[in-house]
Structure formats: C-alpha cells, structure tokens
Amino acid sequence: MIPFLKQYLRKYWYFFLGAFLCLILTNYLTILIPLKIQTIIDYYPKASESHIFPHRALLGIILLALGMLLVRSFSRVLMFYPGRAVEHEIRKDIYSHIMSLPQSFFRKNSVGDMMCHMVEDVNNIRLMVGLVSLHFFNTFLIYTFSLYHMFQIDRYLMLIVMSPVPFILLCVRVLSKKLSRYTGKSQEELSRLTKCTIDFLSKVSFIKVSGSQNFVQTVFDEINGTYETSYLKMCRIRAQMFSFIGIINTLGHLVLFVVGGKMLTKETLSIGEFVAFSFYLNLWAWPTASLAWIIHLLQQGRASIKRIQNIMKNEPPLEIKVSSSFDKKTLPVHLEVKDLSFSFEKEVLKNVSFSVLPGKSLGVFGVTGSGKTVLANVLAGIEKAPEETVMINGSFVEKWSHKEYQNLLSYVPQSTFLFSQSVCQNITFEKSFKENKLLEKKLKKVAQVASIDKEIETLAKGYDTIIGVKGAKLSGGQRQRVSLARALFKPHGLLVLDDVLSSLDSETESMIVDNLFGGECDATKIIISHRTSILSKCDHILVLDEGRCLAQGTHKSLLLEEGLYRETWKYQRALLS
CATH class of the missing domain: 3.40.50.300 (P-loop containing nucleotide triphosphate hydrolases)
Structure with missing residues (x-):
C-alpha cells in the first residue's frame, strides 16, 4: 500500500509538512485554553476580594479560540488538497492503463467493475489520503499534548484514567481485522451490483419487449440482497468499534470524578486543576469517537488500493497513440x-x-x-x-x-x-x-x-x-x-x-x-x-x-x-x- 501511495504523494510533501505544522499550532492553542480556564478558576476568589476581574485571561481565551479557528481552517486546506490531486492522478492513470490493456482483460472484467474502480475505489483512496491523514495527525497531537499537561497536573490521576485504554485498543485491533475482511467483500458485491445495473439498463428496451421484467427483477433483487447482507455485516463490526472506542472517554470521566473527587476533598487537587483535567478529557472526545470511523476509512482505502493494484499489475500496457497527422501518407503493406x-x-x-x-x-x-x-x-x-x-x-x-x-x-x-x-x-x-x-x-x-x-x-x-x-x-x-x-x-x-x-x-x-x-x-x-x-x-x-x-x-x-x-x-x- 505504502509504495503505491508514495509515488503519488511525494510531490505534495510540502503540503503535508505545512498541514502538520498548522496542526501542531492548532493543538497547542487548544491545550492552552484549559490552562487559562484553570487560572481563572483558581485565582478568581483572590481577584474578587481585591475587586480585580481576570480580564486578560478571558481576552486570552478569545484570542486563542480565534487563532485556533484560523490555523485549523488553513490546515484542512493544506491536507485536503493532496487528496483531491491524488484522486485526479489515480483516476487518470487507471483510465489510461485500462484503455491500453488487451482484449483478454475485458473478457475477464466487466464494465461495472471498471466503473466501481474509477469512482468508488478512487474516492476511498482520496478519503484515506485526506481525512485519515488529518485525523491521524490530529489525534496523535491532541493525545500527546493533553497527556503531557495531565501528567503535569497529577501523574497518578493520569495513569488511573488511562488504565482501561490498552484493553479497549486490543479489542479494537481484533475488530479492525474483521472490518477489513468485510469491507473488501462489501466492495466486491458493490462491483457486482454496479455491473448488473449497467447491463440491465443498457438492455432496457429488449427487457421490456421480451417480457423478461420479472426474471430481471429477481436477479437484481438477489444481487442487491447479497450486497445489503455484506454491507450490514460491515456496519455491525463498525458499530461495535464505535462502542468500544466511545467507552474510553466515558470511563475516563468516571475515574476522574471518583478518584479526582477524593483528591479534591483532600485538597491535593485544586478545583481549577480538576476542571482543566476534565477539559483535557473532553478534548479526547471527538478524536476518540472518530477513531472507529477513521479505521473504517483506512480499511476501505486499503481494500481499494489492493483492487486497483490488481488492475495495474495486469499485462504491461500497450502504447496506443494513433498519429494525429491526418494528411500523412502511409504506403500499402505486405x-x-x-x-x-x-x-x-x-x-x-x-x-x-x-x-x-x-x-x-x-x-x-x-x-x-x-x-x-x-x-x-x-x-x-x-x-x-x-x-x-x-x-x-x-x-x-x-x-x-x-x-x-x-x-x-x-x-x-x-x-x-x-x-x-x-x-x-x-x-x-x-x-x-x-x-x-x-x-x-x-x-x-x-x-x-x-x-x-x-x-x-x-x-x-x-x-x-x-x-x-x-x-x-x-x-x-x-x-x-x-x-x-x-x-x-x-x-x-x-x-x-x-x-x-x-x-x-x-x-x-x-x-x-x-x-x-x-x-x-x-x-x-x-x-x-x-x-x-x-x-x-x-x-x-x-x-x-x-x-x-x-x-x-x-x-x-x-x-x-x-x-x-x-x-x-x-x-x-x-x-x-
């Protein structure tokens, strides 16, 4: 998979570098907001006694939020452009390659398969290059920054909160293998359905005249039902992954309120630190919840790359470039x-x-x-x-x-x-x-x-x-x-x-x-x-x-x-x- 993507992505390395730097800055600004809130909560009683309100801290939160919005938007532009460019190039290469293949290839592969490769599979690769890369970097950075600051607040509390994560990720690993298998099967059934639809629509006049509507409907329903079954199996595995990954954030808050609450009563943890810790856990919510979706997109992309590679490794392409010189004289051949x-x-x-x-x-x-x-x-x-x-x-x-x-x-x-x-x-x-x-x-x-x-x-x-x-x-x-x-x-x-x-x-x-x-x-x-x-x-x-x-x-x-x-x-x- 990596060598296939590398040949298309290497020319856009500066986009990924720029996007990565923007994501670092975005997540750094995001991490600073809970620290500002902690400052306001811990110092507000003292400030209210002296009739001084923490205006600077509030203004800082607003500026951080605006800066985060600007940099985050720019990071998406930088990350999504290579995905669209790669989509264009892969689709162009597939078309050129298919057009150059000998007739023996088309006897084994249907038009429906080619349509599915050109549209569905290429779109899956675009999502993997753009969205998966973005969320992978974003999740890595948000976890790294938030864990560091949680460690700074209280290392013991951080370890207790993180303790269920290894077990849940092990379950996700097992489910992701099943998801990969069912994703590939679902895409194969989609190709069959596309082929069937194209074949029937191209012969719709004959179907009506011959009175074979019932037979055609039966065949279509059977193929459509098979696709539905395979797709639903994939959805069930994906739903289980969502459930397991969603537990991480829920368990984290449960542990925080039980263990962190005791630490509050013992005054080993301030209210501001407790709130900041809770904010860091909330920062995990979307990256963690989207992890199952990202794994699904990754598996779809991998399956699509395999399917496209199966086409590209067919017989070496034939060079079909007919002369454009219409007035050229060609002598009769023997x-x-x-x-x-x-x-x-x-x-x-x-x-x-x-x-x-x-x-x-x-x-x-x-x-x-x-x-x-x-x-x-x-x-x-x-x-x-x-x-x-x-x-x-x-x-x-x-x-x-x-x-x-x-x-x-x-x-x-x-x-x-x-x-x-x-x-x-x-x-x-x-x-x-x-x-x-x-x-x-x-x-x-x-x-x-x-x-x-x-x-x-x-x-x-x-x-x-x-x-x-x-x-x-x-x-x-x-x-x-x-x-x-x-x-x-x-x-x-x-x-x-x-x-x-x-x-x-x-x-x-x-x-x-x-x-x-x-x-x-x-x-x-x-x-x-x-x-x-x-x-x-x-x-x-x-x-x-x-x-x-x-x-x-x-x-x-x-x-x-x-x-x-x-x-x-x-x-x-x-x-x-």
Missing part, C-alpha cells in the same frame, strides 16, 4: 500470415496461412462461428497474435511497437461504435473543419467514398450535427458508413473491414465497393463478408470453416470447385434474380 492458431477456451483458428501483396485485397468468407471476426481482431492487434505468425513488410508484428502498428492500420469492427459528438468529430476526431481547408477536403472525400456525404448534408447542421449517444440519430447503415469514413480518414497502409456493409441495400453496397476497388483506396485490404458479391472484387479469397482454411484462391477458381463458396454464390445469385 501482409503475411503463417500457421496462425488462436484459442480462447477452445481453439478458434487452426493453422491459417495466407499472403497479401501491397495494395492488393483479401476477402474472408465463412459461416457464422467460423473464426472470421477473431482473425480480424488478431490482424487489428486487438487480440495478441502468437509469436512468428503475422508479418508486416517482412517483420513479425511482435517486433513492431504497438504505436507503429496502430499507425499503419485502420479497422472497422462488425459492431460499430460512435461517440455522442458531431459527425465531423466522429470521423476526424477534430472539433471543426471550417478553418482547415485541407481537413475539409479530405473529410468530404472519405464521406463520398463511404457514400454517406449526401445524407450528411441533409442533416440539420451537416457535418456539425450531434448524432446522439452511440449515433442514435442515425440508422444502422448510416452508422456503418460513418465508421467506414472514419477508417478511411485515418492514414493507413492496411484496412480491415469486418462485415461493415451488412446493413446496406444492394445499390449503396455496390457504390461503396466500386469506390474501394476503383482506386479511391490504395491500401492493402482485408474484407470480411458473407456476401459473395463483395468478395468477388477481391484479388484473393480465403474460405474459413470451424477455424480452418477450407479453401482459398481467386473468385473464378473457387467457383470451379465444389464447396461452400460456390454453393453460397449460387444461392445468393438466385435470391437476387
């Missing part, structure tokens, strides 16, 4: 795949081999579940290719930096994703094109190649139209074409298209295919589709079945062979006719 096999729980690609010369095109055909999308993900770098299986321009991809590989690649997945921004921002990742003629020219060019230019111009604000969450204002075919335009806009030498024309009518599909193969895109192309009319334009075609290469060749050569490709070609031709 792609070779040799004996590529890939597995999840079972093998999904088996000894696949092919080669695509620079500027040429490869079509990939196969039924559902044949491994086409997995092959696309491997070529796009989403899934890590086994060593010495994929080569670009004669070099295996593992010898390339991820940044270099991403800079020469454009990929449009089967499930398109659009940001809830304007059309222009979705294609170019730039806020506006109006002040950049070169950008505007390329933007309109790729929109034309993707056959979406005319439809964009009919929108309310054209390329500046906000398209809603995930492109909700566009049809499925329009979303696919905007995604295609985005891929074409980015400089690339290799273009991978995974069934991106499936939602289009035959006329629009034909226009895009003609544009892609008519000289508008000179990159090396990998086109995955179940439509043989598209694949017929490719220089070479690969037929997959259950992860294996069933056949490969040109469109004409595959039509001469008995097999899946020829049967599908005949069937689709019959449907069109």
